[in-house]
Structures are given as structure tokens and as C-alpha cells.
Amino acid sequence: MPLPPPGQQPHGVVRDADGPVASADSAAPEASAALPEASAALDAKQREIAAEQHHIDRAYVRLEAMRGEARALVREGYKQAQVGTVGSLVERDTMVFRAELWARTLDAADDGLVFGRLDRNDAEVWHIGRIGVRDEHSEILVVDWRAPAAEAFYQATPEDPRGVVRRRVLHCRGHKLVDIEDDLLDPDAAPDDLVVVGDGAFLAALSRTRDGSMRDIVATIQQEQDDAIRAPADGSVIVRGGPGTGKTAVALHRVAYLLFRHRQRFGSRGVLVVGPNPRFTAYIERVLPSLGEGGAVLHSLGDMVDGITAAYHDTAAVARLKGSTGMLPVLRRAVDATPPGAPHELRVRHRGTEVVLDTAALRRIRRDLLHRARRGPNGQRVQAAKTVLAELWSRLASRGAARGEKDAFLEDVAARDEFAVFLNTWWPLVRPIDVLRGLADPARVDRAARGRLSRDQVTLLANSWEHTARTGEVSFLDVALLDELDGLVGPLPRQRPRTPGMPEEDNPYVVDGFDIFTGESVRSSAPADEISEVTTYADRMARSGRGRRDEDEEPDEYAHIVVDEAQDLAPMQWRMLKRRGRHATWTIVEDPAQSAWEDLDASAAAMSDALGDRPRHEFELTTNYRNTAEIAAVAAHVLLRAVPGAKPSRAVRTGGEKPTLLAAADVPSAVRATAARLVDEVEGTVGVVAPVGETGPILAALAELPPRVQVMDALDAKGLEFDAAVIVDPKRIADQSPSGLRTLYVALTRATRSLVVVAGSGDAEREWAEDLMGLAAAPVSE
Numbered sequence: 001m002p003l004p005p006p007g008q009q010p011h012g013v014v015r016d017a018d019g020p021v022a023s024a025d026s027a028a029p030e031a032s033a034a035l036p037e038a039s040a041a042l043d044a045k046q047r048e049i050a051a052e053q054h055h056i057d058r059a060y061v062r063l064e065a066m067r068g069e070a071r072a073l074v075r076e077g078y079k080q081a082q083v084g085t086v087g088s089l090v091e092r093d094t095m096v097f098r099a100e101l102w103a104r105t106l107d108a109a110d111d112g113l114v115f116g117r118l119d120r121n122d123a124e125v126w127h128i129g130r131i132g133v134r135d136e137h138s139e140i141l142v143v144d145w146r147a148p149a150a151e152a153f154y155q156a157t158p159e160d161p162r163g164v165v166r167r168r169v170l171h172c173r174g175h176k177l178v179d180i181e182d183d184l185l186d187p188d189a190a191p192d193d194l195v196v197v198g199d200g201a202f203l204a205a206l207s208r209t210r211d212g213s214m215r216d217i218v219a220t221i222q223q224e225q226d227d228a229i230r231a232p233a234d235g236s237v238i239v240r241g242g243p244g245t246g247k248t249a250v251a252l253h254r255v256a257y258l259l260f261r262h263r264q265r266f267g268s269r270g271v272l273v274v275g276p277n278p279r280f281t282a283y284i285e286r287v288l289p290s291l292g293e294g295g296a297v298l299h300s301l302g303d304m305v306d307g308i309t310a311a312y313h314d315t316a317a318v319a320r321l322k323g324s325t326g327m328l329p330v331l332r333r334a335v336d337a338t339p340p341g342a343p344h345e346l347r348v349r350h351r352g353t354e355v356v357l358d359t360a361a362l363r364r365i366r367r368d369l370l371h372r373a374r375r376g377p378n379g380q381r382v383q384a385a386k387t388v389l390a391e392l393w394s395r396l397a398s399r400g401a402a403r404g405e406k407d408a409f410l411e412d413v414a415a416r417d418e419f420a421v422f423l424n425t426w427w428p429l430v431r432p433i434d435v436l437r438g439l440a441d442p443a444r445v446d447r448a449a450r451g452r453l454s455r456d457q458v459t460l461l462a463n464s465w466e467h468t469a470r471t472g473e474v475s476f477l478d479v480a481l482l483d484e485l486d487g488l489v490g491p492l493p494r495q496r497p498r499t500p501g502m503p504e505e506d507n508p509y510v511v512d513g514f515d516i517f518t519g520e521s522v523r524s525s526a527p528a529d530e531i532s533e534v535t536t537y538a539d540r541m542a543r544s545g546r547g548r549r550d551e552d553e554e555p556d557e558y559a560h561i562v563v564d565e566a567q568d569l570a571p572m573q574w575r576m577l578k579r580r581g582r583h584a585t586w587t588i589v590e591d592p593a594q595s596a597w598e599d600l601d602a603s604a605a606a607m608s609d610a611l612g613d614r615p616r617h618e619f620e621l622t623t624n625y626r627n628t629a630e631i632a633a634v635a636a637h638v639l640l641r642a643v644p645g646a647k648p649s650r651a652v653r654t655g656g657e658k659p660t661l662l663a664a665a666d667v668p669s670a671v672r673a674t675a676a677r678l679v680d681e682v683e684g685t686v687g688v689v690a691p692v693g694e695t696g697p698i699l700a701a702l703a704e705l706p707p708r709v710q711v712m713d714a715l716d717a718k719g720l721e722f723d724a725a726v727i728v729d730p731k732r733i734a735d736q737s738p739s740g741l742r743t744l745y746v747a748l749t750r751a752t753r754s755l756v757v758v759a760g761s762g763d764a765e766r767e768w769a770e771d772l773m774g775l776a777a778a779p780v781s782e
């Protein structure tokens with residue numbers, strides 16, 4: 001649907017005192033339009049609404065019938081289980097899974113089932129909705145928005161009407177039609193009695209209050225957005241555009257589109273959606289379920305690795321080091337290094353003779369083994385034990401031990417506690433986090449870097465990992481490093497059942513739950529032929545309750561990966577995603593002007609490497625649907641400074657409060673007073689954006705405000721939107737890193753209605769802010 005310019009109605013639509021209503025062939029009413037004409041127009045609108053409501057009611061009756069059928073199918077599936085054979089359980093799983101998914105899709109379709117109508121020049125009328133619905137005689141009542149037939153709803157324009165005479169948007173609240181808005185696309189083909197109604201439903205949709213989570217835009221997708229959503233499924237789609245241009249919305253609707261049109265291909269191997277932080281994934285998590293798609297896996301860059309959640313963002317200087325591929329050799333050498341606390345030698349006494357493996361010998365053994373290792377040191381542990389025993393024996397043999405004693409010697413040494421202790425410290429099974437903890441020691445970082453890092457850089461890294469060793473907290477970039485390390489250290493041994501008949505405490509080769517020879521971890525488990533519990537995929541989805549799969553259901557690799565805010569990914573993070581999408585197609589959403597990552601070229605190269613040489617389809621979105629034109633103008637000032645030559649996108653809404661700049665001696669109190677005022681003024685969310693790592697004083701100052709006031713740092717504000725935003729200490733945000741001005745630009749583009757910037761009251765700070773944003777500061781009286 002082409003966007004009407006702000007405040008102006010589409011072609012063919014006329015206004016009267018009570019709203020824009022007129023028949024297509026009637027002339028536009030003058031300002032002095034007679035009242036009877038206005039009321040006739042109103043009647044016409046009411047008649048149209050009543051007719052549409054009739055159709056919508058029929059669709060809902062059918063939807064209810066379909067839901068009944070789906071529920072019956074779920075019940076039938078569960079009944080199969082009562083037969084009790086494994087075969088029937090598998091059948092049940094498949095059946096319940098399909099029926100449950102279908103039931104969920106139908107449930108999700110209930111809200112705004114029908115939202116559009118096309119009147120075509122061949123006199124056909126198609127209603128467009130969230131899913132396809134047929135009546136009891138298989139006649140189509142509603143066309144699914146993703147079906148080819150619905151394409152014209154989003155694509156037709158007066159210049160290229162695609163057979164559409166009138167496009168109508170139906171605006172429902174629950175099952176009730178409350179408003180309609182028409183576009184007359186082909187007046188020449190319009191029958192004389194065609195009614196055209198315009199109400200600005202699209203702009204109304206944009207002005208809705210934000211409740212903290214993103215909504216689908218299925219009824220109002222714009223043409224340039226639709227081009228990206230329906231782009232070919234082969235290769236990768238790259239969507240670029242300024243803040244608020246609908247990039248995230250487009251990416252999520254594309255997922256729904258791909259799953260609808262290519263369910264076989266994308267449904268079975270899965271779709272992964274990656275956002276910058278958990279706040280963001282929480283913000284978007286309702287969109288796909290509201291489109292009836294609950295199967296995609298949502299992750300933030302901070303929780304891509306099982307069992308680990310990032311707690312903070314590194315400072316810019318540390319991030320630059322950790323994010324670059326220069327970390328790769330450092331990590332490789334850290335994994336290959338002798339573990340911290342490992343013994344320097346091994347002394348073994350056998351029948352009065354002592355043999356020793358000294359530091360050099362142990363080092364040589366390690367080097368040789370790792371040289372041969374393909375799957376990392378964890379996979380070489382058994383070999384390490386065997387090699388050490390063999391070396392000990394060869395030393396003993398050179399001291400005159402008889403060949404016949406070999407087996408007794410090996411068995412004796414292997415069974416000793418001291419040998420198990422040696423092995424556990426000299427060649428322990430390592431988890432990625434152990435390697436990072438080990439790097440809390442600057443000397444180890446220095447050795448792993450082989451002189452490639454300056455003393456300052458070594459200190460920065462070691463300090464950061466010392467924090468990890470002490471607190472267990474990892475940063476967002478650490479997660480990418482841990483994922484890299486996971487591949488370098490190799491998998492931990494699989495678990496094996498206990499040896500039947502032998503209590504583990506009597507098994508000399510099991511130490512701390514691990515068999516020192518096989519390296520397997522030993523845990524009891526039920527015999528394989530006894531199935532104690534079978535759960536369905538649908539059960540697990542229902543339990544997870546968030547439309548996500550259980551973690552243990554997650555595939556290692558995906559068929560499609562969506563990366564939002566891709567401009568912020570460091571090369572090491574691209575590597576992390578690449579490992580999950582070696583055969584995937586991708587949807588990449590980015591805005592280089594919002595990038596917090598400094599080395600954009602290195603990032604682009606890493607992205608290219610992840611995407612491979614499959615075809616690419618690139619799209620540019622140009623209209624800002626989030627900010628009022630007034631807020632967009634302030635952001636545009638900053639954009640020109642942050643990215644000289646960049647072209648701001650066009651904002652379609654006007655109004656809201658004028659953006660203000662406050663100069664305050666006591667910033668936290670001024671922020672508190674502003675947030676409290678905004679809570680009274682807006683119904684929805686108020687976002688308070690502070691410099692990175694400096695949310696503490698603001699959180700404390702705002703402790704008593706309601707939860708719809710959300711405090712976050714500037715990096716966590718990525719991708720979010722609020723009714724009102726308060727930006728704290730802009731100069732500090734800008735100064736925190738070389739890309740700080742871009743981060744400030746992101747913060748300034750979060751609000752839909754009100755924007756208040758609170759700067760310090762010092763002259764330099766105030767003048768800097770005034771000049772940067774083109775605003776005159778108002779002093780805050782204490």
C-alpha cells in the first residue's frame with residue numbers, strides 16, 4: 001500500500017466534517033458542504049461497514065469450526081498413546097505436533113483475522129487476512145496475506161494497479177470492524193456505485209501507544225517493505241534503512257512468509273532470529289506468534305551458547321580486541337598451553353626404581369599430541385594418558401626393567417590415585433570458560449599473544465577475564481569467544497552408563513565421575529529398552545510457553561538465520577553465527593549509521609564470509625515510521641555529524657511534544673523529574689537511556705517510578721522503541737567510544753512521541769549539546 005503523505009488522503013478520497021467519506025464518482029465536498037450530504041456520506045460508510053462486518057462474521061464462524069477440528073485432532077492424537085506401543089507413541093507425537101501447531105496458528109489468527117479487501121477490475125472481490133479461510137463449500141472467504149494472490153494488496157499503486165480498482169484496509173477491534181480506509185487505484189475501472197472511504201487508518205496504526213512489545217504490521221505493510229518480505233527464498237536478503245524504517249518488522253514478516261511458502265525447507269531445519277540483547281528479543285518475541293509462527297528460535301548475541309548469558313558490554317577498548325579475528329591465534333595458543341596449576345614433572349616409583357618425566361618431556365608430549373589432535377585437547381585425553389604411561393615404561397625399561405614386567409607396571413601405575421590426580425591436573429578436561437578464566441593471568445595472555453599485544457592491551461584483557469574468574473560474569477563478546485573455544489577444546493566426553501554389576505567406587509579407573517582411560521563420564525541411566533516417559537514436541541512447546549522450542553530441541557545448524565542490528569556484529573560474532581548457518585540462507589538487517597563497532601570494513605568482510613557466495617538481494621527502506629518529524633529532525637542533526645554525507649530517512653508523522661534539551665546541575669534528579677512528568681503525559685513506555693555502564697545512579701533515582709519506565713544503557717537501547725525517551729548525559733555517551741556519536745544517534749531515535757535530553761549544566765557540555773542537536777538548552781532550576 002503506497003503511503004499517503006502525512007496529513008493527506010490517498011487519491012480518490014474526499015473528506016467531510018465528520019471524516020472522509022464520499023463515493024468515488026462524487027466531487028470533493030467544499031468546505032461549505034451541506035449537512036444532508038455529509039450525513040448521506042456517513043450512511044454510506046455505515047452501510048459499507050455493515051456489509052464488511054457480515055463477511056468478517058462468516059469468516060469467524062468458519063475459524064471457530066476449524067479450531068474445533070484442530071482441537072479434536074489433538075485429542076485424537078493423545079488417544080493413540082493409549083495403545084502403548086512405541087510406534088503409536090511416535091505417531092502420536094507427529095500427529096499432536098502438527099495439530100497443536102495448527103491450533104496455535106488458528107488461535108493467533110483470531111485477533112484481526114481479516115484486515116483487507118481487494119476489488120478487482122474483473123469484478124472479483126478478495127478479502128485478505130492472517131490465514132486462508134474457506135467456507136463449508138470450499139469457497140475462499142479469506143486469502144492468506146502470504147499467498148501470491150494477496151501480493152497486490154501490498155504492491156498495487158495508482159501507477160501500477162495490478163488489476164485492483166479499490167484497496168480497502170479493515171480496522172478491527174477484536175471481532176468488530178471499527179473503521180475502513182480505501183485507496184482508489186484505478187478510477188477509470190471503478191463502477192459507478194463504488195464507495196471510497198478514507199480515515200487515515202494507517203497513520204492511526206502508527207500513532208498507537210507502545211506497550212513494551214513490538215506488534216505485527218501485517219495489515220499495513222508498505223510496498224518497499226513488501227518487496228523485501230517476498231524476496232526470493234534462495235540466497236540472502238540484506239535490508240538497510242535508517243532507524244524506524246521497519247527493518248525489524250520486515251525481517252520478522254519475512255520469516256513468516258518463508259515458513260508459509262517453503263515450510264518443508266525452513267520448517268524442518270529451523271529458523272534462528274538473532275538480536276543484539278535479551279531486552280530486544282523480549283521486545284520482538286510476540287511478533288511471530290501473532291502471525292501464527294511459533295517455531296523460530298530467538299536468541300540474543302549474549303545467549304547463543306548453552307548455559308551462558310552475557311551480563312555486560314565490554315568497554316570500547318576491550319571490545320575492539322575481543323571482537324577482532326586477531327583473537328583467534330590467541331585463543332588457539334591459550335587452549336594448547338599447559339593448563340594453570342599443572343604439575344611440572346611426574347615421578348613414579350616402581351619396585352624401588354624411580355622414573356621421572358621432567359618439564360621438557362611433558363611439554364614435548366603435549367606438543368606432539370596437540371599437533372596430531374583434530375578435535376582439541378579434550379579428545380586427546382585418553383591418548384595423553386597412554387603416552388605418559390608409555391614414556392614412563394620406556395624410561396624404566398632403559399633402566400633395566402624386564403619386558404615381561406610391562407603389563408604389570410602399566411596396570412599398577414594407571415590404578416594409582418596419584419596418577420589420576422596427575423592426569424586431572426596436567427591434562428584436565430576443559431570447558432571453554434576454564435580457558436577464559438586461565439587468561440585472568442596477564443603472563444598467560446602475553447604468552448598466548450606471542451608479543452602481538454601491547455602491555456596495555458594485555459592488561460585490559462587480563463583484567464576483564466579476572467573479573468570473569470572472580471564473578472563468573474561474561475560479556476557479550478566473551479560469548480562469541482566461548483563459542484569459538486568450544487570448537488577449539490573439543491567436546492567433553494559423552495556419558496556412558498555404569499558398568500553393570502560393578503559399583504563405581506570399586507572401579508579404580510573412575511575418578512571424579514570420569515573414566516580416566518576412555519575419558520567418558522560415568523553416570524547411571526535407565527536401560528535403553530525401558531521407555532519411562534515420552535513427551536511430544538507440542539508438549540514441550542507448550543511448556544516453554546513462549547512460542548520457542550526447548551533448548552534441547554535446538555538444532556546445531558539452521559536453514560535460515562535472521563540477523564537484526566547486524567551493523568553491530570564484530571567479526572568474532574559473525575564467526576559464531578556462521579557455525580550455525582553453514583548451509584543457511586540469511587536475512588540481514590542493518591543500518592551502518594547506527595553501528596557501535598568501529599571497524600566496519602572488518603565486519604563487512606566477516607559478514608561476507610558468513611553469507612558465502614550465494615545470491616544476494618539488497619533492499620533499502622526509506623520511510624521512518626517511528627519518530628515524529630520533530631524528533632527525526634534532531635536525530636538528523638546528529639547523523640550529519642556522526643556519518644557525514646548520510647541521508648536521513650523521511651518521517652511520516654508530525655506532532656507529539658517538541659524535543660527538549662535540559663541543562664541540569666544534578667542530572668539524576670532532573671532525569672527523575674522528567675521521567676515522572678512523562679509518566680503522567682504518555683500512556684505507554686518511557687525509556688531512560690544512560691551512558692554504557694552508568695545506569696546505577698539513574699536506576700537508584702528512578703526506583704519508585706512504575707515499571708513502564710525502563711532504564712538501560714545506550715547499547716541496550718538498540719532496536720527498542722518507547723512512547724517517550726529521556727537521554728542522559730549525551731556528551732558522555734558520545735565520548736565513550738570512537739563510535740559514540742553513532743550510539744547517541746541510536747538513543748535519540750527511540751521515541752515515538754516525546755524526546756527529552758538531559759545534559760550537564762557546565763558551559764562546555766551545554767554548548768556542545770546545543771550545537772550538536774540544534775536545540776536551545778533550558779536550564780533546570782534545582
Ligand SMILES: Nc1ncnc2c1ncn2[C@@H]1O[C@H](COP(=O)(O)OP(=O)(O)OP(=O)(O)O)[C@@H](O)[C@H]1O
Binds near residue numbers: 242
Ligand atoms: N508498514 C508499517 N505499518 C505500521 N507500522 C509500521 C510499519 N512499518 C514499521 N512500522 C512501525 O515502525 C516502528 C519501527 O519499526 P522497526 O523497529 O521495525 O524499525 P527498524 O528499522 O528496525 O528500527 P531501528 O533501526 O531503530 O531498530 C515499529 O513500531 C513498527 O511497528
